[in-house]
Amino acid sequence: MDDKLATSQTDRGAPSVLVLDRTSIAALLSPSDYLIAVETAFRAEAEGRAHAPAPLHLPTEGGGFHAKGAQLTLDDGRAFAAVKVNGNFPENPNRNGLPTIQGALVFSDANNGSLLALMDSIEVTLRRTAAATALAMRYLARPDAAVVCICGCGDQARAQLEAIVDARRVRKVYAVDTDQLARETFAKTMAAKLHLDIVAEPDLATATRVSDIIVTCTTSCTPFLGREHVGPGTFVAAVGADAPDKSELMPDLMARGKVVADSLEQCAVMGDLHHALAARAMLADGIHATLSELVAERKTGRTSADDITIFDSTGTAIQDVATAIRIYECALASNSGLSIDLAS
Numbered sequence: 001m002d003d004k005l006a007t008s009q010t011d012r013g014a015p016s017v018l019v020l021d022r023t024s025i026a027a028l029l030s031p032s033d034y035l036i037a038v039e040t041a042f043r044a045e046a047e048g049r050a051h052a053p054a055p056l057h058l059p060t061e062g063g064g065f066h067a068k069g070a071q072l073t074l075d076d077g078r079a080f081a082a083v084k085v086n087g088n089f090p091e092n093p094n095r096n097g098l099p100t101i102q103g104a105l106v107f108s109d110a111n112n113g114s115l116l117a118l119m120d121s122i123e124v125t126l127r128r129t130a131a132a133t134a135l136a137m138r139y140l141a142r143p144d145a146a147v148v149c150i151c152g153c154g155d156q157a158r159a160q161l162e163a164i165v166d167a168r169r170v171r172k173v174y175a176v177d178t179d180q181l182a183r184e185t186f187a188k189t190m191a192a193k194l195h196l197d198i199v200a201e202p203d204l205a206t207a208t209r210v211s212d213i214i215v216t217c218t219t220s221c222t223p224f225l226g227r228e229h230v231g232p233g234t235f236v237a238a239v240g241a242d243a244p245d246k247s248e249l250m251p252d253l254m255a256r257g258k259v260v261a262d263s264l265e266q267c268a269v270m271g272d273l274h275h276a277l278a279a280r281a282m283l284a285d286g287i288h289a290t291l292s293e294l295v296a297e298r299k300t301g302r303t304s305a306d307d308i309t310i311f312d313s314t315g316t317a318i319q320d321v322a323t324a325i326r327i328y329e330c331a332l333a334s335n336s337g338l339s340i341d342l343a344s
Contacts, residue, residue, distance in 0.1 A: 016339045016340065016341050017115050017116065017117060017118060017339070017340050017341070017342050018116065018117040018118075018328065018331055018332070018337045018338070018339055019117070019118050019119075019337055019338045019339075019340060020117060020118070020119045020120065020327065020331055020336065020337040021120050021337075022120040022122050022123045024331070024336045024337050025119060025120060025123040025124065025327055026123050027336070028327055028330040028331060028334065028336060029127070029326060029327060029330060030166070031127070031130070031131065031134070031162055031163045031166035031167070032166055032167075033326060033330075034127045034128055034130070034131035034163070034323060034326075035131045035134050035135060035163065035166075035167065036326070037128070037131070037319075037322045037323045037325070037326040038128055038131040038132050038135055038319050038322060038323065039135055039295060040322045041072065041316075041318040041319050041321070041322035041323075042135070042291050042292040042295040042296075042318070043292070043295050043296060044072050044073070044318070044322070045292040045318050046292040046293065046295060046296035046298065047296070049072060049073040049074075050070060050071065050072040050073070050318040050321070050322070051070065051071050051318075052068070052069065052070035052071075052263075052316060052317040052318050053069065054265065054266070054269075055067060055068040055266065055270075055317065056068075057243060057244065057270065062089055062091060062095075063087060063088050063089030063090065063091075063092075064087075064088055064089075064243060065085060065086065065087050065088070065103075066084075066085070066086045066088060066242070066243070067083065067084070067085045068083070068084050068086075068315075068316070068317035068320060069081065069082065069083035069084070069317050070082060070316070070317030070318045070320060070321045071110050071321065072110075072318060072321045072322055072325070073110070074325075078109075078111065079109075079110035079111050080107065080108065080109060080110050080116075080321055080324070080325055081107075081108045081109075081110040081321060082105055082106065082107050082108070082317065082320045082321035082324045083105070083106045083108075083317075084103060084104070084105040084106075084121050084124070084125075084317065084320050085103050085104060085121075086101050086102070086103035086121055086125060087101070087102045087103055088100060088101055088242070088243065089102075090219035093154075099122060099155070100154065100155070100219065101121070101122055101125055101126075102121070102122065103120075103121035103122070103125075104118060104119065104120060104121055105117075105118070105119040105120075105121045105124055105320060105324060106118060107119060107321075107324040107325075107328060115342065116328060117324070117327075117328050117331075117337075119324060119327065124320060124323055124324065124327070125315065125320075126155055126156055126159040127159055127163075127323070128315070128319040128320060128322075128323045129156065129159065129160075129239060129313065129315050129319075130156070130159035130160045130162065130163035130164075131163055131319075131323075132262060132291065132311075132313055132315070132319060133160055133163060133164065133215060133237040133239065133311065133313060134163040134164055134166070134167040135291065135295070136235075136237060136260060136262075136291055136294075136311035136313070137164065137167060137168070137213065137235060137237070137311075138167070138301075139260075139294045139295075139300075139301030139302065140235045140258075140260060140294075140301045140302050140309035140311060141168075141212065141213055141235035141302070141309070142212060142233055142235070142302065142305060144212075145168075145212030145213050145233075145235060146168075146169060146170055146171035146172070146212060147170075147171055147172045147173075147174075147210060147211045147212045147213070148161070148164060148170055148172070148173045148174070148211060148212070148213045148214075148215070149173070149174040149176060149201075149207045149208050149211035149213070149214045149215070150173065150174070150175050150176065150186075150215050150217070151176045151177070151204070151208075151214065151215065151216040151217065151218060151224075151225070151248075152176075152177060152216065152217040152218035152219070152220075152240060153175050153176075153177040153179070153182040153183045153185070153186035153187075154182070154217070154219075156217040156239065156240075157175075157186060157215070157217050158186070158189075158190060160215045160217055160237070160239065161173065161190055161194070161215075162194070164213065164215070165194050165196070170196060171197070172196070172197045172198075172199070173187075173190070173191075173196055173197065173198040173199070174198075174199050174201045174206075174207035174208075174210075174211060175187045175190075175198055175199065175200050175201065176201050176202075176203075176204055176207050176208075177218075180200075180202065183200040183201070183202070184200045186198075186200070187199065187200035188200075204224065204225075204229060205228070205229050208225070208229040208230060208234075209229065209230075209231055211234065212233065212234060212235065213234070213235050213236075213237070214229075214230065214234060214235070214236045214237070215236075215237045215239060216236070216237070216238050216239060216240055216248040216249065217239040217240050218240045218248060219240060219246065220240060220246065220247065220248050221245050221246050221247060222247065223247045223248055223249055223250040223251070223272070223275065224248060224250075225238075225248055225249050225250060225253060226249075226250035226252055226253050227250070227252050227253050227256050229253075230253060230257075230308055232305075232306040232307075232308065233305050233306050233307065233308070234308050234309075235302075235309045235310075235311070236249070236253075236257065236308070236309070236310045236311070237310075237311045237313060238271070238272045238310060238311065238312050238313060239313045241270065241271050241272045241274070241275075241312075241314065242270065242271075242314050242315055243270055244269060244270045244274060246270075247272060247274075247275045248272060249272040249275075249276075249310070251275060251276040251279040251281030251282070252281060253308075253310070254272055254273065254275075254276035254281060254282055254310065254312075255276065255281040255282045255286075256308055257307075257308040257309060257310035258288045258302070258307050258308065258309045258310065259273065259282075259286070259287050259288055259310045259312055260287070260288055260289050260290065260291055260294065260301070260309065260310065260311050260312070261273060261287055261289075261290050261291070261311075261312045261314075262290070262291050262311070262312065262313050262314055262315070262316050262319075263290065263314060263316050264284065264287055264290055266314045266316065267287075267312045267314050268284055270314055271312045271313075271314040272310075272312050273287070273312050289301075291311070
């Protein structure tokens with residue numbers, strides 16, 4: 001990490017605060033940068049250098065708010081903290097013309113409590129979530145997996161596909177969404193951007209049964225992906241169940257697969273694991289591993305070409321703080337953002 005992280009100080013010794021909007025953040029990092037940051041997060045967690053309490057979920061009519069915080073200590077002893085508050089309102093795009101997810105991330109020096117940056121959270125959330133899928137894919141997808149099915153064709157789907165394509169060679173993509181316009185627009189736009197063969201497929205089973213990698217990134221509160229949709233050797237990244245009432249994978253599929261959680265405690269209360277436990281389809285100790293255990297090589301990922309592997313991704317605060325560190329150092333190096341003094 002860059003030494004500039006420790007040098008953003010005013011003459012009085014109080015740190016200036018860097019304000020970064022979504023456009024500025026989007027210009028700073030590539031998918032591989034996010035992947036490196038997320039890998040750093042899970043490795044630090046495995047080594048006891050990153051900690052996060054349980055997230056706060058505040059339900060409201062039509063949506064809700066999440067507050068997630070974490071602290072991470074770097075190898076050189078410097079420590080940083082991030083607290084992110086996101087509003088998550090699935091009907092926003094259609095009902096209000098607003099993004100599904102909106103919020104802000106507060107980034108601080110954990111050695112002295114100084115506020116270092118205030119960041120828009122949309123790009124951070126999209127990209128660190130997609131990077132976690134790419135990281136899990138490294139351990140859980142077959143080496144020759146090259147056909148991808150994306151279920152749900154919103155902003156997260158775009159980030160997911162870009163992260164996957166950046167991490168491996170993809171031969172074909174199926175785009176599935178109950179909204180015909182959404183899947184056709186996604187297919188056309190992303191095919192042109194990534195130079196890929198992308199098919200807008202209306203039938204879920206037709207797409208998933210021929211895919212090696214399946215990503216579910218919908219706002220569904222009813223599980224739709226079951227054992228009948230997934231063939232042997234498939235890697236499934238379940239991304240959409242980021243609140244207790246949301247669910248994408250049927251309990252029978254969870255019970256059939258080798259499940260890896262981004263956070264066991266978090267997935268048990270707000271991921272697809274949560275619903276599998278409630279249905280008594282599996283027990284918490286039936287989880288194969290956490291992602292941090294795979295990164296630290298304490299457990300193995302895929303062990304057979306026929307394994308159905310599942311990554312239960314609820315999004316963790318350690319991903320946020322590691323990503324914020326990387327964004328902050330790049331912003332300082334490129335003089336991005338607006339620097340203000342809130343303490344004056």
